[in-house]
Amino acid sequence: MEVKDRIEQLREELQLHNYNYYILDQPSISDFEFDQKLKTLEALEKKYPAFDDPNSPTKRVGGEVTKNFETVVHENRMYSLSNSYSKEDLIDWETRISKLVDGPIAYVCELKYDGASISITYENAELKQAVTRGDGAQGDNVTANIKTIQSVPLKLNGKDVPEKFDIRGEIILPFEGFAKMNQERLKNGEEPYANPRNTASGSLKLQDSAEVAKRPLACFLYNITGEKLGIQTQIESLEKAQKWGFQVPPHFKLANSIEEVLAYVNYWDQERFNLPYETDGVVIKVNQLQQQEELGFTAKSPRWAMAYKFKAEQESTRLEEITYQVGRTGAITPVANLAPVQLAGTTVKRASLHNADQIEKLDIREGDVVFVEKGGEIIPKIVGVDFTKRDTSSQPTNYISHCPECNTELVRTEGEALHFCPNATSCPPQVTGRIQHFISRKAMDVEGLGGETVALLVKEKLIENYADLYTLKKEQVLPLERMAEKSAQNLIDGIEKSKQISFERVLFGLGIRYVGETVAKKLAKEFKSMPKLMQASFEDLIQVDEIGERIAESLIQFFEVKSNVEIVNRLANYGLQMQVSEEELNQASSKLKDLTFVISGVFEKVSRKELKSLIEKNGGKNTSSLSKKTSYLIAGEQMGPSKKEKAEKLGVHLITEEEFLTMLE
Template identity: 40%
Template sequence: MTAEQAQARIKELTQQINHHNHLYYQEDRTEISDFDFDKLLEELVRLESEFPEYLEADSPSQRVGGTITKEFETALHGSRMLSLGNTYSDEELLAFDERVAKGLEHRNYEYFCEMKFDGVAISLVYENGKLIRAVTRGDGTKGDVVTENIRTIRNIPLHIKGDNIPDFFEVRGEIFLPRKEFDKINAEREAAGDALLANPRNAASGTVKMQDSSIVAKRRLNCYFYQLLGDEIGVDTHEEAIKLIEKWGFNVSQTYSKCDSIKEVLAYIEAWREKRFELPLDTDGVVLKVNNYDQREELGFTAKIPRWAIAYKYKAESAESRLLSITYQVGRTGAITPVANLSPVHLAGTTVKRASLHNANEIERLGLHEGDAVLVEKGGEIIPKITEVVEDSRLDGAKPIQYIDHCPECGTALERKEGEAKHFCPNTKSCPPQVLGKIEHFLHKRAMDIDSLGTERIRTLIDQGYIKDPADLYDLESKADELLGLEMSQDQYQKSDEGILYISLTKALFALTEGLALSAISKFLEQNTAFPLEEVLVRFQDFIRKANKKTAQNVGSIQRLIDSLGQAGFPKIEEFLPVPVVLYQLIGNYVDLEKIAKASLKENTIHRIMLKLNLPISGEIEDRIKKLKANTFQEGVISNMMSGIKSSKTQPFEKVLFGLGIRNVGENTAQILARHFKSLENLKVATTEQLIEVNGVGDTLVTSIFDYFADEENLRMIERLKSHGLNFEVIEDEKELQSNALDGMKILASGKLNNFKRDEIIDFVEANGGQYVKSVSKALSFIIEGEDMGPSKKEKAQKMGVKLISEEEFLKMLGKNTA
């Protein structure tokens, strides 16, 4: 390819990619698949690498990320990012309007209304049309500098082009993760066996603060902008400012409206009360601001909030439902959380079937009885909660809910510490969710870095008795053949508060019918999610008749299921069926319902129940039971697991020490202890005095270390890990020095460097005889000042009298060519 051809193709690719980005972020639609989009981007990156003279600063390729930021600098905001006062009623809004009128002494003013988005506030600073800094809200006065991560968001302009662009200006907006991207990420995490993200707002917040910008780029964050700041902007109203940033290419939500009176504001609020649920992100209200800037100046501020703006919060929607049952979940720290299973109710654009009850105090406060009618609310449109019981609708003879006193996972008696609301399971050694937490910590990329074992696979191995501590992972190498076909259980199983195993309605209907595809059943259930279980099953019979596949047999099978559910009397869990009822319909000729129920109390999968029952089944029944089972371990998965476990044995001692999970020993502390004591044996026998000598070690940490090594089970586990070849002492790495040019110097780099990534500068300093230090102190020889060095760090260095040099000066010290 000639240079002219490359230039033309780069221009063509840039236009295509920008077009598809515009469709996705501004119009919420696509014309090509993610795969095809990525291919266009890969081609652009390749051509720009081959012909760097045609790489433009605002090329789409500059958004793919790759920068690693281990510590975020902080920066002061040019002007405070203010909080707003909140109002929840028309009366309070009218009172606000009266205060505005009184402050201005007339009613010749307008309001500008915008939706209040549930995202992450961001400030972007531009100089000479170039994005130079992105800062989170923080405490309103200062925030974290996240420029590299924000550059990856494809609808944020990196360069502003056009006439009369101010030399310096700031725009503010709300970063969010669109619901469809949030759902897509969670689907991928679920398939990989990883923990699901809680909600879009938290996911966006966590993404913005990720250390690896290339991961941020893959999350497809979006941003709506709502404010323009600067000294010479040339606008007199907020409406003009919004029109101006739209013209400059900033993404502004087209939900705004200028209102001539408070009456029009109230109409705007009412118009969006239901329509907001159609937006691609969560909202919880409306922000209204006096439009004219001079009038804002006249109205001024209180100590905390502006007098010219207020947020109207929509009241959380409430609807009546009925309590079907309570499931008790055990967290990874052993905390017990009760969850109410409810009859379906439509709230905030979604169907709600579950609500958190938090703890025993909440159940007591509500006065919950079995089968109570309850009012359910979605606070902030995110987490459903029960707000009160409708006592007039209480069923005759209903009994008060009795909180469980034994762990539903392991059967251990629960404890509740004085002054704490939560009950806890004290069985830290063998309670499955707590073991899961420890194993996941051990596998973490910052510890043993075994990424081929996701949450679902770990949980399966724990539930089925293969692992109970980290040492058991290394025994799996000799049990690879046993793992083939092992059932993974996270998605499709639930347990009632009595411990009875339940299976997803989708899988149950698939196994109890013939000739109906699993995808067709799933689609049917998605379309009927708002109906209670009994009605869903009746509707499913109609669905079978329309499908016209083995109609009489399948309709009869579902009718037997309906009858059995009514007779058996198991608690109801929406979208799940009791395994004993489902299995009895398949194997009732071999065993009675009571025996199946007893087996399902002890086991966590269909596979394990069938092994326990040990029945002589085959043929069609066996095929139907296979349809009930979850995904299983396959050869490829097992091979990747074994490879990851084997390679983890090369992890250095500091990683192993962190992975052990000693209370209060974080990643940095593990590094310090490993470098100081050189081996686990030395750490184990260290005295209080020897431990206290180490920088950063205090009495609390000393107690944690002594407690850990006083536990015989921990010592036995360590011996087993040693027998598998893990590193329990520091292996001194004899690095070959390139020079002694930096001998005796302590050096820190801050900001973005052009010739080094973060880890590379550390290695380079050490390879030339220097010591790399990670914080500002008087002991530093100098700081290498990169682009966008944090102002607070720079100010601290200057106050301490620490020398600042450029990256170019640093390289010249070592005789390196910077051209």
């Protein structure tokens, strides 16, 4: 047998044995035999490097060192899930989505694994790259580390594997492996890890993949995303993923009614304690992918899925002191400083008190024994006071009247829950926070500049606002702590490169209250340039889709402040993008202006995603539900009869895919 054939044969054998062991839990050879085959393959690959393969089973031992993890934009955005904490929430969700899609809805129930989210891309049945969730739009390339996880297939089985797709999952650390790791650390005189979730997440960012390979991580996969997948349902995608070689836990279940969903939730609320890994809830998804497409997404979450979170853990401890934090917008957040207490695998020392109303409502005071809960929020919260243990000399909490950072008198607008410090220009946390927001990934994404460096630049009085970044010189930043020649140059280069960032992200980066990522996109699309937006009246603003009175008022107030206008003008003079690019303007048209479309069914010439894009590029609006305001229903194959009936009843015009495309000619 030729060397190349022998190498290929060994790779296929090891891949099969790996699948039998980790996915099917049915090992067909001993560990010793497996190791011998692996060593033979390693020796052959070393002797004949011409036959190297980046997805060979020998690559699982790691050894690649990554000092800086490359930022990668997700081809298909990783959305977060909407959370529910009661059965009533699930019933309300089911009622909402039933009005938006045709026909009966079946659901797939899956356990919600508590780990680190990952998106793995496969091309031609081979692993191409693995990227962390990051902010949903982009994450870190951790491919070398993911390849060391035995349950992640490097090559896939089967002839029906799509040419290219992303598969999403969770990197977890089972209890048994976590316990062994901590035993080893204690034996070596090291601090034990706090909990499996944080340890799994931290493992993905280790610089040496050989260290990752030593950790008993697992990867549970639960969602396939891409074009032309040949898959009709979520159940089918899970079953195919298993067949192709992915580790899909066997606990998923098809439910044909919300009652069956609730029965699944009730069962796992108790049974979860018998699982060998952490789970904190159940994810419920609409089974039909066509119905998922019709339901679509909000700015943050898919409408077709809901996470039910199990009841949070609760402990009692003493509230030692109430302190106050100032956010980048000037919002004041009261914080409870607690006697340390163990909660959900972590030591809790602080908890959010939200606002003055919450403190008054629960009558929370310093010195109280309070009940602390860790639910869906990252930061624990206080949910009550143990009044039986209150000191008789205890005094009610007086909420602060002046900013704890700059001593400016706080303001509270009628109808607002929070107090604010109005000193936006010189209150230190606001100054630092606004610049940190400006350089963040979703905004200007300034490479080489992090939050700590921003704080240092402000402290050293090198900058006072985000426009000052563009006047920095390398010799000014070189003397800073932990700053070397190369890092100083990277910082200056990163600031210069950010001048190419699109107008909508510059607008988001300004940090105008209530102007988030989605709102910034809508404003950029409508007004096309910063000067036009700055001149827009209140009436002009509220005419824009999804721009309400609160957002309009915030924009007007921002541009009424002379210093804000001066900073924006400086940014324009430094060369930042203050209008929609020529390319976008050339692509856009007003052919569909003032027209509203609903898309339903399956299409041949273009995908639903492309249809939506064409509508938006030509000035039209996409909506998910029919109403009297709907101009056209684009009807594809397999559209439900009730949607057609509703369109006819409302007088909405039905058009085919071909008729829509003709409208654009």
